[in-house]
Every structure is written in structure tokens, then in C-alpha cells.
Amino acid sequence: MFNTILPYLLxxxxxxxxxALIAVGYTLVYGILRLINFAHGxxxxxxxxxxxxxxxxxxxxxxxPLVILLTVALGFTVERVAYKPLRTAPRMSIxxxxxxxxxxxxxxxxxxxxxxxxxxPGLPGLSGTVQIGPATTKIVTIATPFLTIALVVALVMLxxxxxxxxxMRAVSVDFETAQLMGIxxxxxxxxxxxxxxAMAAIGSMLYFTNYTAVTPTIGAxxxxxxxxxxxxxxxxxxxxxxxGALIIGISENLIKAAGWTAFSDAFxxxxxxxxxxxxxxxLFGEKTTDKV
Amino acid sequence: MSLxxxxxxxxxxxGIEALKGISFEVAQGQIVTLIGANGAGKSTTLRTISGLVxxxxxxxxxxxxxxxxxxxxxxxxxxxxMVPEGRRVFANLSxxxxxxIGAYLRKDREVxxxxxQYVYDLFPRLRERSWQLAGTLSGGEQQMLAVGxxxxxxxKLIMMDEPSLGLAPLVVKDIFxxxxxxxxxxxxxxxxxxxxxxxxxxxxxxYVLETGRITMQGTGEELLASSAIQEAYLxxxxx
Numbered sequence: 001m002f003n004t005i006l007p008y009l010l011x012x013x014x015x016x017x018x019x020a021l022i023a024v025g026y027t028l029v030y031g032i033l034r035l036i037n038f039a040h041g042x043x044x045x046x047x048x049x050x051x052x053x054x055x056x057x058x059x060x061x062x063x064x065p066l067v068i069l070l071t072v073a074l075g076f077t078v079e080r081v082a083y084k085p086l087r088t089a090p091r092m093s094i095x096x097x098x099x100x101x102x103x104x105x106x107x108x109x110x111x112x113x114x115x116x117x118x119x120x121p122g123l124p125g126l127s128g129t130v131q132i133g134p135a136t137t138k139i140v141t142i143a144t145p146f147l148t149i150a151l152v153v154a155l156v157m158l159x160x161x162x163x164x165x166x167x168m169r170a171v172s173v174d175f176e177t178a179q180l181m182g183i184x185x186x187x188x189x190x191x192x193x194x195x196x197x198a199m200a201a202i203g204s205m206l207y208f209t210n211y212t213a214v215t216p217t218i219g220a221x222x223x224x225x226x227x228x229x230x231x232x233x234x235x236x237x238x239x240x241x242x243x244g245a246l247i248i249g250i251s252e253n254l255i256k257a258a259g260w261t262a263f264s265d266a267f268x269x270x271x272x273x274x275x276x277x278x279x280x281x282x283l284f285g286e287k288t289t290d291k292v
Numbered sequence: 293m294s295l296x297x298x299x300x301x302x303x304x305x306x307g308i309e310a311l312k313g314i315s316f317e318v319a320q321g322q323i324v325t326l327i328g329a330n331g332a333g334k335s336t337t338l339r340t341i342s343g344l345v346x347x348x349x350x351x352x353x354x355x356x357x358x359x360x361x362x363x364x365x366x367x368x369x370x371x372x373x374m375v376p377e378g379r380r381v382f383a384n385l386s387x388x389x390x391x392x393i394g395a396y397l398r399k400d401r402e403v404x405x406x407x408x409q410y411v412y413d414l415f416p417r418l419r420e421r422s423w424q425l426a427g428t429l430s431g432g433e434q435q436m437l438a439v440g441x442x443x444x445x446x447x448k449l450i451m452m453d454e455p456s457l458g459l460a461p462l463v464v465k466d467i468f469x470x471x472x473x474x475x476x477x478x479x480x481x482x483x484x485x486x487x488x489x490x491x492x493x494x495x496x497x498x499y500v501l502e503t504g505r506i507t508m509q510g511t512g513e514e515l516l517a518s519s520a521i522q523e524a525y526l527x528x529x530x531x
């Protein structure tokens with residue numbers, strides 16, 4: 001019994017960790033801007049393509065930091081071009097702009113890549129296999145949860161114990177008063193997009209090491225699931241996003257283990273509906289979501 | 293010399309003029325108050341000086357320098373701090389963090405620590421609650437914190453927007469005692485109040501703002517003695 005479930009459990013923890021790294025980006029941006037950044041899943045996809053093209057001509061050791069750098073630049077640019085000019089506009093406008101950016105990125109990627117699936121390169125240290133009891137699995141499966149937890153802990157420390165983290169917390173509750181303290185709102189917002197994009201880039205490396213075909217719309221599903229995870233954990237809460245993502249990843253794979261593979265995606269979205277109906281603030285969400 | 297000088301300030305929100313050309317001065321070391329009813333343009337005046345709102349016309353001078361086009365961050369650096377209406381402490385930050393964030397632009401670490409102790413000496417209740425989240429403080433304590441936070445920017449001028457609003461009468465007394473203390477330390481205060489009586493008693497000079505225009509000005513005593521003020525703001529009916 002346990003021997004049959006173990007591989008699924010491992011896969012669940014692993015994919016959950018990958019969702020978590022994407023979910024952090026959603027929840028960070030929401031915490032500050034009250035915006036669901038619909039383009040986040042596509043930034044994740046773009047990170048995948050960056051690696052495909054960079055690794056084709058550069059050593060992987062050099063490609064990894066470059067992918068993170070390019071993804072961060074993309075996230076930063078999206079915010080400056082598509083969200084910043086709408087800072088004082090109604091929140092719905094920014095939301096629509098985010099949907100527009102999402103489709104723009106998807107279509108750009110179709111255009112630039114020709115739309116055919118690209119093979120993700122093997123990353124040394126992650127693509128190898130390892131034997132866990134009766135299960136054989138890729139090293140990435142084991143490494144993901146540890147890396148995810150380490151990154152989330154580091155991020156929580158940054159937010160709770162550094163000056164920029166303090167500014168982020170202040171901006172998240174009150175733009176105007178934060179300005180009166182001399183905080184540059186736009187810099188703080190940029191920092192959140194930089195962190196979110198860097199996390200998505202790392203998440204994409206782990207994810208595509210497992211699912212090696214990169215297509216222009218591949219980010220949509222993990223992006224959506226990470227979004228559900230962020231809502232489930234309580235949008236705005238970083239530990240919540242991680243725990244939500246792990247629960248969703250594990251649940252999906254246990255459902256597959258039970259033989260209901262066709263329903264594993266449906267489960268995630270059913271969970272979203274249930275959460276929204278019965279506990280809209282999620283596991284660790286703020287009690288009041290509206291700004292005064 | 294006046295520390296702050298505002299000339300012919302016109303501010304409009306979506307075509308409606310909230311300020312219709314006001315001019316006033318705040319002298320160094322004084323408490324100056326703007327009194328007026330709701331919607332007279334008092335908050336707009338402070339928000340314009342802080343750079344949160346851009347004026348259509350008019351200039352703002354601080355220490356003789358034209359700061360009208362400065363951004364909020366630069367205005368804070370120049371030495372103008374604001375205690376916003378409704379206190380607006382960061383509820384999700386601790387009391388200590390609220391003070392530290394007041395010193396956000398400062399680099400002088402050691403002096404910052406001294407200033408925190410100075411604020412704590414002024415408001416011992418805040419020291420007791422240093423690690424508490426600011427959201428758990430009472431209204432009066434939050435007001436002390438908002439003042440302390442403004443002091444942490446090391447300002448030359450503190451602007452206060454309705455500091456007595458929504459506070460119990462005893463606490464209001466405390467607040468005005470704090471304002472007096474600030475003056476004794478050499479601080480210049482620009483105070484906005486609906487509580488005209490308390491404000492006029494506390495101030496050195498006062499302006500009356502009515503629907504975007506300054507209609508009267510004078511020392512606190514002069515305005516307290518004026519029958520028009522007594523009728524309109526102090527609830528005393530003339531003979």
C-alpha cells in the first residue's frame with residue numbers, strides 16, 4: 001500500500017513546492033497592490049523559454065543566473081509599463097491590464113518560438129535520479145521542497161526583519177502614509193515584482209526539469225493552480241501560499257494514486273469554489289481585505 | 293522670518309475648487325492653526341503642502357525655498373512631517389517599527405536610537421507597549437505614536453490634521469499638552485482643528501478657512517474675542 005503511494009506522495013510534495021514558488025509571486029503582489037497579477041503564469045513560462053534558448057548556446061551554470069535576471073527584468077518591465085501608469089485608476093482597470101499582458105506575452109511567445117514545444121535542457125544536479133526506498137525519482141523531486149522552504153523562510157525573514165521588508169508591510173496597509181514617511185512607493189512595488197519574478201524563475205527551473213516540454217501556454221495551468229493555492233492559503237500570506245500549494249500538490253497526486261487522474265485538476269478548482277464559499281480569507285488570510 | 297509661506301494656493305479636484313487662492317504664513321517656533329468647518333479645505337491645504345496633492349496655482353515656500361514641485365519624499369527630507377487625520381499608524385507594525393519607519397530616510401543610526409528613547413521619554417506609555425502591534429493601541433496612544441513617528445523624521449515643522457478627532461475629552465487635553473510640549477522643544481506646529489475652542493487657546497496665530505477662502509486671521513485671543521467666531525465656531529449666540 002505505502003509502496004504504491006510513496007511515488008505519488010513524493011511527486012505531490014515536489015509539484016506542490018513548485019506551485020508554492022509561483023504562488024508567492026501572486027500573494028506578494030496582491031498584498032501590496034491588491035492586484036491579481038494574471039500575467040504571472042506567463043512570466044513563469046517565459047522563464048522556461050529563456051532557459052531553452054540560453055542553454056542552447058551557454059553553459060548551464062551561466063544560464064541559471066541569466067534566466068533569473070531576464071525573468072526579473074521582464075516582471076519589472078511589465079509592472080512599469082502596464083501597471084504603474086494605472087496606479088490611481090480603479091482596481092478593475094489594472095486587473096484588465098494584467099489580463100491583457102497575459103495574452104500579449106502568450107502571443108509573443110507563440111510568435112517568437114513558432115508554437116512548437118521546446119525541449120527543456122537537463123540541469124546538472126537536478127535531472128539525475130535517486131532511489132527512495134522502492135521509488136525511483138528525479139533528484140529535483142527531493143530537492144524542491146527543501147529549496148522551496150528555504151526560499152520562503154528567507155523571504156519571510158526579509159519581510160519581517162529588514163528595512164525594505166518593513167517598508168513593504170507599511171505600503172501594504174497605507175500607500176499615502178507610507179509616502180509621508182519618505183518611502184518611495186514605486187520602488188517598493190518594483191521590489192515585490194522583482195522578488196516574485198525571481199521566485200517564478202526558480203520555480204520554472206524545478207517544474208520544467210520534471211515536465212520537460214515548454215510551450216507558450218504551459219504556464220497557464222500551474223499559474224492557475226498557484227493562484228488557487230494563494231487564495232486557499234489566504235491571499236497576502238506568504239506561509240499560507242506555501243502551505244496551500246503543498247496541500248494542492250499532494251492532494252492532486254493522491255487523487256491520481258486512487259485512479260481518478262481525470263479529476264485531479266477538477267479537484268483543485270472545486271477547492272477554490274469551496275474556499276471562496278466558506279472561508280474567503282483562506283487559511284491564514286487577513287481578516288479585513290478591504291483597504292480603509 | 294516665516295518658516296512656511298503659502299501664496300495664492302488654488303487646488304481643484306475634478307473641476308471643483310477646494311482651495312480658491314489662500315495665502316498664509318507660519319512663523320518659526322510658533323503654533324499656527326487653521327480652523328474651519330468640514331469641507332472648508334483644511335485637509336487639502338496640508339495635503340498640498342506635503343506634496344500628496346498638486347496645486348493648480350500658487351506656491352509653497354519653506355525656509356524661503358520654493359517646494360511646490362517637490363515630491364512627498366523630498367518634502368519629508370526638507371523637514372516637514374505630517375500627523376495625518378485619523379492617526380493612520382501602521383496597524384500591522386509594532387510600536388517600535390512605527391517609530392523606526394518615521395526615520396526611514398535617515399542614516400544616522402545612533403541618533404535614531406537616541407531619538408526613539410527621547411520619544412519614549414515623552415510618551416512612557418509607548419515604551420511599555422514597544423513590541424505591541426500599533427493596531428492594538430487605544431486612540432490616544434495611537435495619536436501619541438503618530439506624533440512620535442512624525443518626530444522621528446527630525447522635522448522643522450510638524451503639521452497635524454485634526455489630532456483631537458474622535459478622542460475622549462481627557463485624551464484631547466493630553467494631545468494639546470503634547471502640542472505645547474512640542475513648541476517648548478522649539479518645534480513649529482501647523483495645526484488643523486474643528487475643535488476651534490481648544491485650537492484657539494493653544495495657538496499663537498490663527499486663520500479661519502471657509503469654503504476654500506481665508507476669511508479671518510489674528511492671534512488666538514483676538515479670534516476668541518470676535519463675535520463672528522463665537523457664533524460660528526464656539527457655539528455662543530450673540531446678543
